[in-house]
Amino acid sequence: MTFYRALCAGFKKRRPIGQTIFLTSVFWLVFHCFVLQLWVIQEPLPNSNHPVDDEHVHKEQEILVTSENTLWTYKAMNLTFWKPLKKIEDGDRTGPGEGGHPVTITKGIEEEMKKTFHINKFNLIVSNMVALDRFLPDRRLETCINLDIPPLLPQVSIIIAFHNEAWSTLIRTIQSIKDRTPSSLIKEIILVDDGSDQTHLKTQLDSKVAKMNRNNLPVTLIRMNHWGGLIKARLRGSALAKGKVLVFLDSHCECNHGWLEPLLAEIYRNRTNVVCPVIDQINDKTFSYSKSSLSLGGFNWRLIFKWYGIDTKERRRHGDLTAQPIRSPAMAGGLFAIDREYFYHLGAYDEEMEFWGGENVDLSFRIWQCGGTLLIHPCSHVGHVFRSTTPHDWDGGLSGRNLAITRNLVRAVDVWMDEPWRDFYYLANPGARSINPGNLTRRFKLKESLQCKSFSWYMQNIYYQSDWTLEYRxxxxxxxxxxxxxxxxxxxxxxxxxxxxxxxxxxxxxxxxxxxxxxxxxxxxxxxxxxxxxxxxxxxxxxxxxxxxxxxxxxxxxxxxxxxxxxxxxxxxxxxxxxxxxxxxxxxxxxxxxxxxxxxxxxxxxxxxxx
The missing domain is CATH 2.80.10.50 (Trefoil (Acidic Fibroblast Growth Factor, subunit A))
Incomplete structure (x- = not known):
């Protein structure tokens, strides 16, 4: 009672101030209760905890779980407020490549460019001429700029694996993330050095990463002991990730305005959504930046990824193609966002696959057949340097590379395809029949545990526009x-x-x-x-x-x-x-x-x- 009288006396002396404090407190209490009620959500994915161990990656037997058609979403405590970035107009910058324009090549340096092109299989001289923070115009449609995105979103771990990447393209990738991403959404950027031997990726990169952290950009650099390939490098990075969502990017990208928020919005709505940006084209010779049209991902008879036009059925199902994501049968694999627990729920990457190639098709099959949805969002754009061939030396040269990729594809075929479609693959690719895929026991156990749909269901309901057919002369x-x-x-x-x-x-x-x-x-x-x-x-x-x-x-x-x-x-x-x-x-x-x-x-x- 004495406390109550003292409190009342205090209010009489400072009534305006006390009332203001009291009403403000009540407002924030009601607001947070509203937020908790609005975003409090279902249980997390069952049995999806995974060990964090920087010496090895996650094992499949630790992630076998039961798939249920449940709308998994986030607890409010796992979300964070974010604010849109202020739009910066730098259209008056006139340096090489500014505004995404092609760099003009003078004859004087043409021979030097030819000498260095083989190092990264893109024009290294031009890349070094382009500013690390070059201006790119915001070419989003008005419907994307005004897109309704929740005020609370999960934080991300952005994983960038690289092997002997050029300094300019690697740092430009990181700088574009920093410049065009709300900082509150970035839990960390994880760089995985996959056994590089280039000198600029040693102490120079260590110093750069330290400087980024001093400037409040959380970057972690992990070094693999030897070149193990993209799949194992990404598994290493994801095993150490702390963000609720994993975002995988290649090391020669440029993120465009508002690239991340649409991806997270779809994952926020359903954690079984796996979302890809539209991949814009950065020319490998002039480094011009060109906006790509919205397309579906698929694959040919050899299971090599292809882009296809949006069919009439998908247009009719979708309606608005300007601001809403479309369903895609397959992903290109280089750039996508996925809930971290759901990534392990699906079996992560197949760690028995080698280097890279085929992992994108394998993951696409699992997403669709095991209860998820694969989307491409027209409001998210990320530029990517498209190269005609890889700069990396494989054991056995070109034949060794093709053998590794075919083996990866055979692992996916033998596990996820039904017999008639599996037979079609081997009929169209008789050279693949002699490839030993290795032990598939854990992948079959994963498929059984997740209670996945058949590949025939996938072809009938998801990839119905495919050029694969069982009817021919x-x-x-x-x-x-x-x-x-x-x-x-x-x-x-x-x-x-x-x-x-x-x-x-x-x-x-x-x-x-x-x-x-x-x-x-x-x-x-x-x-x-x-x-x-x-x-x-x-x-x-x-x-x-x-x-x-x-x-x-x-x-x-x-x-x-x-x-x-x-x-x-x-x-x-x-x-x-x-x-x-x-x-x-x-x-x-x-x-x-x-x-x-x-x-x-x-x-x-x-x-x-x-x-």
Whole structure:
């Protein structure tokens, strides 16, 4: 009672101040109760704790959990307030590459550029000319700028793995994060040095990281003892991450305005959402920055990632394509955001995979088949330097790299595909049948524990627009017995010339399908006549004439183009010592050995594999 009287006396003496303090306290109490009620959420993912150990990565047997169709969201205590960054107008900057414009190359340094291009497989001289904090215009649509994003979002651990990355591209990646990300959302940036031996990535990088931390940018540098590849480096970084959400970026990126918030908003709404930004293109020669259009991710017969246009069904389902995420059957794999616990719930990366390649397809399958959703958000843009080839030396060179990637894909195929689709993969890629995938026991146990849907469900409901099909007249290689040459497109790219190459029997660019309609196709490409009327090319199906159909005669072995009534012919007019010949259309003549073609179907007999 004495305390109460003293309190009342204090209010009488300082009534205006006391009332203000009292009312303010009540306001904040009510506000926080409202926030807690609004964002208090379900239970966290079951059994998803994982050890933090900087000597090894997470093991699959520790993450086997039961999948449930539950809307997992966050507890309020695991979210943080954030404020949009103030828009900075730097459009008057005129240095090289400013505004995303291409850098003009003078003749004086052209030879030097050619000498250094092989180091990183991009123009190192131009990259060094571009400011580390260059200005990029905000090209988001108004609907994205005004996007409704929750005021509370989970913090992120941004993981950037690199091996012998150029200084300018690595630091520009980090600087773009700092300049275009609300600082309250960054729990940490984790740099994983995957066995680099470049001198600028030693003490110079240590000093730079220390300076970043002094300037309140939380950066951790982890060094691997040797080059183990992207998959193992990312596993090492994710095992040490403290943020609620993992954001994986490559080391030659530039984050654009408002890139992170849309990704987090979708994960906040459902922790089983895995969200990718639109990947803008940074030219590997001029470092121009070009905004990419919104596309779906998929894969071809070899399970190599491809971009595809948004189909009518997805447009109709979605409605607004300007500010809402679209469902994508697959991810490119370099840039994406995922809830940390959900990442381990799904089995993280397959740690038995080597280096990189195929891990994106494997994770895409698991996301969709095991209860998650894979999205691409049109309001999130991150630039990426696209290179035509890797700068890294693999054991065994190109063949060693292809072997490692194929083995990774075989691991994904054997675990996540049903028999008819698995058989199709091995029919289209007979060279993959001999690859030993290693022990798959833990991955099968993971699949069983998560109670995942079948691959047939995935193809019917998610990747229904795929060029994979189980209905065809013929699948194999097209061989001329006279020369032992097979149809070959070599590059598997649209507009590639059709040629005859020595038959190798391992599939790839020598695998063709004839549909029941008579078209001869390869992945999403169709064999057509070029504008001159004699040579043959492959083009995307939507750009081809429906008259480009073929008839194979079992009597004469001729392949007749029905639209022109001409026969496919090995070009005999050559003086070259090369075994490669053109495949042309000529007038059909009886008993011409250069017009005889065997349709050699890939055999089902070798598909059953036991390891």
């Amino acid at each position: 013929f699948l194999g290689y097209i061989r001329n017995p006279e020369t032992d040459l097979c149809w070959d497109t070599k590059s598997l790219k649209s507009s590639s010339k059709l040629q005859g190459w020595p038959c190798h029997g391992i599939g790839g660019p020598q695998t063709f399908m004839q549909t029941y309609e008579g078209y001869i196709i390869q992945d999403e490409l169709r064999v057509v006549v070029n504008g001159q009327g004699r040579a043959l090319n492959i083009h995307e199906k939507r750009f081809t004439n429906p008259n480009n159909r073929w008839l194979h005669s079992t009597d004469t072995l001729q392949l007749v183009h029905l639209g022109l009534d001409l026969c496919a012919t090995v070009d005999g007019n050559t003086t070259s010592t090369s075994p490669v010949r053109e495949v042309l259309l000529t007038i059909c003549t009886d008993a011409n050995p250069n017009q005889q073609w065997e349709l050699v179907a890939h055999d089902y007999g070798d598909i059953k594999r036991e390891w």
